[in-house]
Amino acid sequence: MELPKLRIENLQPKYPIVQGGMAVRVSTASLAGAVANAGGIGLIGATAMSMPELREEIRRSREIADGGIVGINVMYAATEFADIVHTAIDEGIDVIFTGAGFSRDIFKWGKEAGVPIVFIVSSAKAARIAEKYGASAVVAEGCEAGGHLGTLRSVKEIVPEIREAVDIPVIAAGGIVSGKDMFDMIKLGASGVQMATRFVLSYECSVADEFKKMYLNAKEDDVVIIRSPVGLPGRAIRNEFVKLLEENKAPVPKSCSRCLKKCSKEYCIVKALNNSKDGKVDEGIVFVGKNVFKIKEILHVEEIFEKLLSEYYAAQTFS
Ligand SMILES: Cc1cc2nc3c(=O)[nH]c(=O)nc-3n(C[C@H](O)[C@H](O)[C@H](O)COP(=O)(O)O)c2cc1C
Numbered sequence: 001m002e003l004p005k006l007r008i009e010n011l012q013p014k015y016p017i018v019q020g021g022m023a024v025r026v027s028t029a030s031l032a033g034a035v036a037n038a039g040g041i042g043l044i045g046a047t048a049m050s051m052p053e054l055r056e057e058i059r060r061s062r063e064i065a066d067g068g069i070v071g072i073n074v075m076y077a078a079t080e081f082a083d084i085v086h087t088a089i090d091e092g093i094d095v096i097f098t099g100a101g102f103s104r105d106i107f108k109w110g111k112e113a114g115v116p117i118v119f120i121v122s123s124a125k126a127a128r129i130a131e132k133y134g135a136s137a138v139v140a141e142g143c144e145a146g147g148h149l150g151t152l153r154s155v156k157e158i159v160p161e162i163r164e165a166v167d168i169p170v171i172a173a174g175g176i177v178s179g180k181d182m183f184d185m186i187k188l189g190a191s192g193v194q195m196a197t198r199f200v201l202s203y204e205c206s207v208a209d210e211f212k213k214m215y216l217n218a219k220e221d222d223v224v225i226i227r228s229p230v231g232l233p234g235r236a237i238r239n240e241f242v243k244l245l246e247e248n249k250a251p252v253p254k255s256c257s258r259c260l261k262k263c264s265k266e267y268c269i270v271k272a273l274n275n276s277k278d279g280k281v282d283e284g285i286v287f288v289g290k291n292v293f294k295i296k297e298i299l300h301v302e303e304i305f306e307k308l309l310s311e312y313y314a315a316q317t318f319s
Contacts, residue, residue, distance in 0.1 A: 003312065006041075006169060006192035008137045009116040011095060013069050014039030015305065016192030017182075018139075018171055019199045021073020021097055022147070022287070023047035024273040026200065026207055029057045032071075033064025034204040034301035043097055046072040048259060048270055051080075051087045058091040069094045071118075075148075076101030077230055077260050089113045097139065100148055100232065101261075102126075107134035120173075122150035122158060124165035137169040138162065139194050144175025146197050146289040148232040149225070156188065163189030175291040179311025183319070197289035201298045208279030212298060214239070214286045220293045226285065229264040235290060240282040241272060 006016035019035040021027055021043035032042030042065065044057050054072070061070045072088045074081060077100045085106055088096060098106055099120025110117040116136035121127045127138045140162040142155025151158065155174040163170050172185035173194035182193050199205060201215055218237050226242055228234040236242060244250045250267035259270055275284030299307070 003309075004186055004191050006137075006171070008095060008118060008169060011041075011069055011116065013041050015309070016171075016186075017041070017305070017308065018097075018173075018192060018194040019043055020139075020145075020173060020194045020196030021045040021071075022196055022200070023073070023075065024270060024277055025049070026205070026273075026277055026287075027073075027196075028206050029060035029064060030206050031199060031202065031204045031301070032057075033061035033068075034202070035199065036061065036065035036068030036070045038302050038305045039068065040305065041069045041071060041095065043071045043073045046084045046088065047075045047078045049084070051083060054084060054087050055091055058088065058093060071095035071097055073097040073099075075099065076103050076106075077262065079259055079261055081261075085109055089115055095136075099139070099141070099150070100230065102129070104133055110134070110136075118171070120150070121162065122153070124158075124161040126150075127162045127166045127170075131166045131168050135168060137171060137191075138166060139171045139173050140190070141194070142172075142174035143235075144290040145173055146235050146292075147287045148228060148230055148234050150232065152225075152233070155185070159185060159188045159190055175289055177289070177291045177294050179308040179313070180315040181291075182308060182312050183315035187319075197292050198295060198304060199301070200288075201295050202301050202304055203298060204301050207277045208281075210279040210281045211276055211286060214276075214281050215288060215292050215295070216298070218288065218292045223288055223290055223292060227266070229266050229269050230260060231262060231264065234285070234287060237286040237288050237292075239286060241276075241284055 017040035023045040035042035119130035119135040120139040169191035172190035253268040272285040
């Protein structure tokens, strides 16, 4: 099986590989630009960025991408959702990925500007609705994914159902860390894959070394499901902060910038994610995909692509 072509409207990356957007400055220009340059689609995690910062990140990522495809990921749950989308469109972004809530408006804004909108879903029903409103592709994200989860079902179950339900491209996400995983997803009907955890363990990802060390040291049992004030479950590495959360002792925020449309305020998720990204890993949440324990090394983005492609073709030969 040849690598499928991932065509999202008029965009077609060299390889059908998307680097999943990671909020609170985990996927910034250095990573998204490098992925785009290597032939994939690189996504800046725009949620929680200020507008000048977002503009700067998009410009920087374009320089690194050298003509490659760069997009943003934005969560509908963010208060500044509309501003983020308009700022990215104004900066000439190639594509917008969105999820964690449904917005009809984004499809209208995308259409007016000629920017494809890719919707992140976890069920055939949601995929059908997204297609009806004008999504150019969907990401079918299973429970193996890092960050907030829309389902507790496996990507292996939902990809065939979603493939069956819609005519637009389906990009599989959750727990994909090797070319063999990619091959399996494509066999199930995906036109491409979205991967995040594998790309955190790259030199181009700008998180603190302590964050990457947590990833490298994580064993299978260390990855757990946590409660998030957003109202969705999340997948993260068990650490001191998660233990506090399990005992209902997570620090209650002293102040609040109302960055989310809905928030239980049990703890501040943005502060917790920022802390860990900056290296204070025990005072924060380290979001991660289920299969992090299978990744053994930090590589350059280009090396990750080479490895994925050679593993993909090896899987094909032995299938
Ligand atoms: C640290 C981290 C932060 C994430 N932040 C976001 C986000 O802001 N928006 C989003 O839609 N998905 C987010 N995700 C999910 C990823 O984009 C991706 O779909 C998912 O992690 C894929 O699974 P994998 O990590 O096993 O490859 C995040 C994942 C991680 C690991």
